[in-house]
Amino acid sequence: MASDGATAGTRRTAGSRSLRSTWRLRLLPARPGTCAKRIHIADRLREKTSIRTIAAELGRTPSTISREIRRNGALWRGTQWTYRPHVAHRRAEQRRPRPKPGKIGRNPELREFIQYHLAIRWSSEQICHVLRRLFPDRPEMHVAHETIYQALYVQGRGELRRELTKALRTGRARRRPHRQSYKRLPRNISHMVMISDRSAEAADRAVPGRWEGDLIIGKDGKSAIGTLVERTTRYVMLAHLPLDHGAASTRDSLIETVETLPPHLRRSLTWDQGSEMASRKAFTLATNIPVYFCNPASPWQRGSNENTNGLLRQYFPKGTNLAVHTCDHLDAVAAELNSRPRKTLGWETPAERLAKLLASAS
Structure with missing residues (x-):
C-alpha cells in the first residue's frame, strides 16, 4: 500500500508540476524574456527536459533558449551550470537600461x-x-x-x-498626411499648345534642355519668384520679379534668365496654365524656346518643378513678401539647391550632372 501511495503521490506531484507548467505557458505574454518564461525554463531544466523541447513549448528557437541560459545563468561550484529564473531576470533587466543612447x-x-x-x-x-x-x-x-x-x-x-x-522640408516636428488637392479655375489663354504636342524625347528625360516652370506666390498674391527646372539634370534657375508677376514682367524676367544658357539647353519650356504666360509668343520669339502647357489640375506633368517649389518654400515661406529678395540672393539659393546630392541622379548634384553635359557637348 505504501508503495502504491508513493506511486500515487509521485503521479500527483508530476501531474501538478505538468499542470503548473501548462498554466504558466498559457499566461506567458508575447514579449520574449519575461520572468514567467524564465520560471518555465528553470522548471523544465530541473526536469532534465531538452532545450529543443523547451523552445518548442515557448514558441522560440533552440538557439534563443540556449543563449538565454548562457547569458543569464551561472556556474555552481565552478563545474555545474545552474539557472535561477529571478536572478536571470534581474541580470537581463540590468543589462538593458532604457533609454539607451542612440x-x-x-x-x-x-x-x-x-x-x-x-x-x-x-x-x-x-x-x-x-x-x-x-x-x-x-x-x-x-x-x-x-x-x-x-x-x-x-x-x-x-x-x-x-x-x-x-x-526639414516641412519645418514641422511631426509628420502629417497630405492635404486634398484643390480644383483650379480655368485660365483664359488663347491658342495654348498642350503638353501632348511636346516631342516624345522630353518624356524620357534623355535629352537635356527641356525645362519646367512655374511661379511661387508671396503674401496676398502680390509678389512672386519664377522657377525653372531642367528635366534631365534637375538644375534650378530662379527668375527675379521685383515689381509684379504680370505677363510682361514674367516674360522679360524669363528671357533674361534663360539667355545665360547655351543653345543646346534651350529646347522647350512646360508651364502651368497661368495667365502670367500670356506673352509666351514674345518669349518664344526672343529665345527660340517653345512653350507647352499642362492639362488643368495635373501638377504631376511638371513633377520636377513641383518638387523644387516645395524645396524653395524652405527659403521663401508662404505668406511672406517675395519682392524683398534680391537677384543675388536668388542666385545663392539656386546654387545651394544645385549643390545638393539628389537620389534621382544617383546621388550626384544637379551642378555635377549639368557640368558633365556641358563638357560632353564641348
Whole structure:
C-alpha cells in the first residue's frame, strides 16, 4: 500500500508540476524574456527536459533558449551550470537600461556632420547616402534616415538639436498626411499648345534642355519668384520679379534668365496654365524656346518643378513678401539647391550632372 501511495503521490506531484507548467505557458505574454518564461525554463531544466523541447513549448528557437541560459545563468561550484529564473531576470533587466543612447548620440563626429547638413537644409536621406559615400569603410558613420528623424522627434533623446526640425522640408516636428488637392479655375489663354504636342524625347528625360516652370506666390498674391527646372539634370534657375508677376514682367524676367544658357539647353519650356504666360509668343520669339502647357489640375506633368517649389518654400515661406529678395540672393539659393546630392541622379548634384553635359557637348 505504501508503495502504491508513493506511486500515487509521485503521479500527483508530476501531474501538478505538468499542470503548473501548462498554466504558466498559457499566461506567458508575447514579449520574449519575461520572468514567467524564465520560471518555465528553470522548471523544465530541473526536469532534465531538452532545450529543443523547451523552445518548442515557448514558441522560440533552440538557439534563443540556449543563449538565454548562457547569458543569464551561472556556474555552481565552478563545474555545474545552474539557472535561477529571478536572478536571470534581474541580470537581463540590468543589462538593458532604457533609454539607451542612440548611435548618433554616441558618436560626436557623426552628430556634428548630421547637424551641419541639416542646418544647410539637406534632407535626412541625402545625408545618409553621402555618409556612405564619404565613409565606405566606417560603419559607425552609417545611419538610416529614420534614425535621424528619431533623433529629432523622440522626446528625451536629445541627440540632435530640436530647432533643426525647422530646417526639414516641412519645418514641422511631426509628420502629417497630405492635404486634398484643390480644383483650379480655368485660365483664359488663347491658342495654348498642350503638353501632348511636346516631342516624345522630353518624356524620357534623355535629352537635356527641356525645362519646367512655374511661379511661387508671396503674401496676398502680390509678389512672386519664377522657377525653372531642367528635366534631365534637375538644375534650378530662379527668375527675379521685383515689381509684379504680370505677363510682361514674367516674360522679360524669363528671357533674361534663360539667355545665360547655351543653345543646346534651350529646347522647350512646360508651364502651368497661368495667365502670367500670356506673352509666351514674345518669349518664344526672343529665345527660340517653345512653350507647352499642362492639362488643368495635373501638377504631376511638371513633377520636377513641383518638387523644387516645395524645396524653395524652405527659403521663401508662404505668406511672406517675395519682392524683398534680391537677384543675388536668388542666385545663392539656386546654387545651394544645385549643390545638393539628389537620389534621382544617383546621388550626384544637379551642378555635377549639368557640368558633365556641358563638357560632353564641348
